[in-house]
Amino acid sequence: MAGIRDVAKLAHVSTSTxxxxxxKSGYVSDKTREKVEAAMQELNYIPNELARNLYHSKTNIVGLILPDIAHPFFGSFAKYAEMELYKEGYKTMLCSTVHEENGEKEYIDMLNRQMMDGIIMGTHSLDIEDYNRVVRPIVSLDRYINESIPIVMSDHEKGGTLAAEELLRCGCKKVLQIMGSRNVNTPAHLHHYAFEKKLLEAGVTVCTEEAPWNRWSFDEFYSxxxxxxxxxxxxDAVYGSDLIAVAYLxxxxxxxxxxxxxxKIIAYDGTDVTRxxxxxxxSVYQDVQQLAREAVKLLIERIKGIENPDDRRILDVCLRKGETT
Amino acid sequence: MAGIRDVAKLAHVSTSTxxxxxxKSGYVSDKTREKVEAAMQELNYIPNELARNLYHSKTNIVGLILPDIAHPFFGSFAKYAEMELYKEGYKTMLCSTVHEENGEKEYIDMLNRQMMDGIIMGTHSLDIEDYNRVVRPIVSLDRYINESIPIVMSDHEKGGTLAAEELLRCGCKKVLQIMGSRNVNTPAHLHHYAFEKKLLEAGVTVCTEEAPWNRWSFDEFYSxxxxxxxxxxxxDAVYGSDLIAVAYLxxxxxxxxxxxxxxKIIAYDGTDVTRxxxxxxxSVYQDVQQLAREAVKLLIERIKGIENPDDRRILDVCLRKGETT
Known part of the structure; x- marks a missing residue:
């Protein structure tokens, strides 16, 4: 590729010009500017490193697609993912899908067109078919997409079971669980299913409500x-995600x-807002920093071309006793 | 610039090959692959649109540098900034500076090397001199850098005055204010100065504590x-940022x-956590969505080469009465 020296030579100017x-700094006459620009055109000069990376199909950019980074769980995930990616030499490009016209599809296109090296996908909005066409590195947070896309998640079955056991210990008889929209195919629902199963087996009545789809702010949960x-x-008990639990309390x-x-109230996620x-x-605590770490690790392996058949990470959860049970 | 057709022609293969x-999908023989790669080399072919944008010194990427996006104020700001940038056709690259080895300097370098079109800077960590060398578009959130970098901020003087007036109305006599590190040159301190001034004038005792520098999590504030x-x-009263107020309560x-x-307790920022x-x-409420909107607007004007002498936006604040006064 042509360098700044080639441009300078062809335009008969110094490299500093x-x-x-x-x-676009300092004084350069129009005539000199035109000469330099003409030389750049002629040499097909690309003025920076990112372009050189692109030339080698490497951007060192990873896309992070999340519903709403002002949400405590996704905000923490984004924080730690950016941190881990930075350590590995990657920049984080953020795409939030809470707004109507969101960039999810565009991000997938960018990935396909090699404008990013990979994507960590934690959103709940795009049709799964859109992902089936993607052959480049994607790692999913808490969403089933297809066999070839690895998933990072907490052990939700254990999480739901822990919550149910805590309520049984407290002697609860009639429990309300508030879950996310079941239209979204996320393993995060598993904790609700395990919770319900455990309680029903013990003869507890379980009522279920579904929170509105793709709504993530405290005010929306509180309404x-x-x-x-x-x-x-x-x-005698309520079980739901952190902001639901906070709102109910x-x-x-x-x-x-x-x-x-x-x-009694039990929250699922265990982010700061529960404390x-x-x-x-x-709360049932998900280790969000470890989730981010594993997602980044898996993605970088994929970017480097390493694929393991057991590309699924299921992380442990625990019950954090508070004052609501 | 060379296109995919030129590559195909020179390599004597079809564009689909x-x-x-x-x-890197589907079957291509090693020999064909080598021919195609050689043709790309020869033609200096850059395989995507981002590269073409770079050629025109345009990446459509804006860097967003914030201390900690898991913090309620910065998380909301990032959410709304991404939203506004997306509407305007820009992608958001996120840089968090809470971790020790942070990318702030690298981002500034990327901006200088035209790998981004601009930066919105809301961090409190880098030496100001590093910014003085930058000639490309930067907008600052709540930080004085130099004359040429526009700033977007709330009317902090009014904010501090409103808080003081509320405590005077409540008859407070001895007040503790907890502020951020005074080592950081941010106009966000102004609300504390205005608050103190107003109370001192009324004969109220004001004690001041400084929270640790660049620490943003609830657990750190609570400790x-x-x-x-x-x-x-x-x-008889405490005044500080949202998480300080929540922790004190x-x-x-x-x-x-x-x-x-x-x-009595009054929070400054008025994010969800206060409710x-x-x-x-x-709380004294800052309109974080409007701050993000103005920052994006100012930055895009700068990117387009529009500079106004009054490139400073000071947004109104209001007191939101809660149950702690």
């Missing part, structure tokens, strides 16, 4: 909880319910 | 609050203080 033109609250006057206390005497209140919420 | 080689709590047994309630009767607890915290 070429730099001035490139950086949802306010809407359904009065429909469940006689439940807030509403229950405003309605004068004694926590945990009259109502921020005066009352710490009992 | 070139595609196969480029995408800090636990450490200083016993040093201020007789204060938690600790005060655990210590049996009646809120707001014995202790999540059973007790909603009174």
């Amino acid at each position: 070429v730099s001035l033109v490139l950086n 949802f909880v306010q809407k359904i609250y009065s429909a469940y006057p006689d439940i 807030k509403e229950a206390r405003m309605q004068g319910r004694q926590i945990p005497e009259e109502l 921020m209140g005066a009352v710490t919420i009992t | 070139v595609s196969l080689v480029l995408n 800090f609050v636990q450490k200083i709590y016993s040093a201020y047994p007789d204060i 938690k600790e005060a309630r655990m210590q049996g203080r009646q809120i707001p009767e014995e202790l 999540m607890g059973a007790v909603t915290i009174t």
Whole structure:
């Protein structure tokens, strides 16, 4: 490839003049500028390293597609993923899919056109078929896509079982679980299924509500909880993701319910928000830093062409006892 | 620039064969692959659009440098900035500076080498001199850098004054304010200065603590609050950023203080975390979505070469009454 020296030579100027033109800084006469630009054109000069990387089909850019980075779980995941990618020499390009016109499809196109080296995909919005055409490196966080795309997830079955066991220990008889939209094919639902199974086996009544699809802010969760609250006057426990649990705790206390005497609450994820209140919420804790680490590790292996048949990582979870059970 | 057709022609293969080689998909014999690669070399073929953009000194990538995107304020800012940039046809590259070896300097280098079109800089870590050498588009969130770098910020003086007025209305006499490290030259300190000034004028005692530098997680703020709590047994109000306020509220309630009767609390930022607890915290609210919108708007103007002398945006703030005053 042509370098800055070649451009300078052809344009009969110094390399520092070429730099001035490139950086649009300092004074360069129009005539000199034109000469330099003409030389660049002629030599097909590409002014930077990223281009050289592209030439070798390597951008050192990884796309991170997440629903909403202002959400505590995805925000932490993005933080740690960026950190791990940075250590490995990759830059993180962020794509949030909470807004209507989101860039998910465009990111997949960019990956296919080699404008990124790989994607970590933790979103819940795109049709799975769109991913089936992709032959380049993708790792999924908590989403089944197809056989060839590795997945990183927590041991959700264990998580749901731990939550159920805690509520059984507390003697709960009628439980409300609030889950994400079942239209989304995510193994994150597994913890709800395991939770329900365990409780039903023990003769506990389990009611289920589905939170609205692709809505992630506290205000949206809180509105949802306010809407359904009065429909469940006689439940003795609630189980749902962190923000759902936080919202339910807030509403229950405003309605004068004694926590945990009259109502137990267990959160799933165990991010900071479960510990921020005066009352710490009992939670099933996912190790989000380790999830990010494993996702990055798997992706980099794929980028380097290493594929293992057991490209699936299932990480351990634990119950963190708070004051709501 | 050479296109895929030129490569195909020179290598005496079809364009679809070139595609196969480029995408590393499907079967291509070693011999054919070598021929195609040789033709690409000879023609200096760059296999994608990003490269073509680079050729025109345009990457459509904007760097977003923030301390910690798992922090509620910066997480929301990143969310809205990505959204606005996406609408304008830009991809967001994320750089978090909370970790020790952070990419801030590297990002500035990437900007200088035209690997990004611009940067929105909301971090508190790099030496300001490093920015003085930059001639390409940067917009700063809440940080004074130099005359040529526009800044987007809230009306912090008004914010601090509103908080002080609220505490005066409540009859407070001895107030603790907890601010960020004064080593960082950020106008965000202005709200503390205005707050202190207003209270001192009214004869109120103001104690000041500085939170540790570049530490942003709830656990770190909570440890800090636990450490200083016993040093201020007789204060009647606390003022600090959201997570500080949340942490102080938690600790005060655990210590049996009646809120707001014995202790008033005002948070600065007013993100979701101030509304999540059973007790909603009174806060000075910054419109983070509007801050992101203005930062993106200013940056894009700069990228397009539009520079106005009044390239500074100061957005309005308001007091949101909660249950802690």
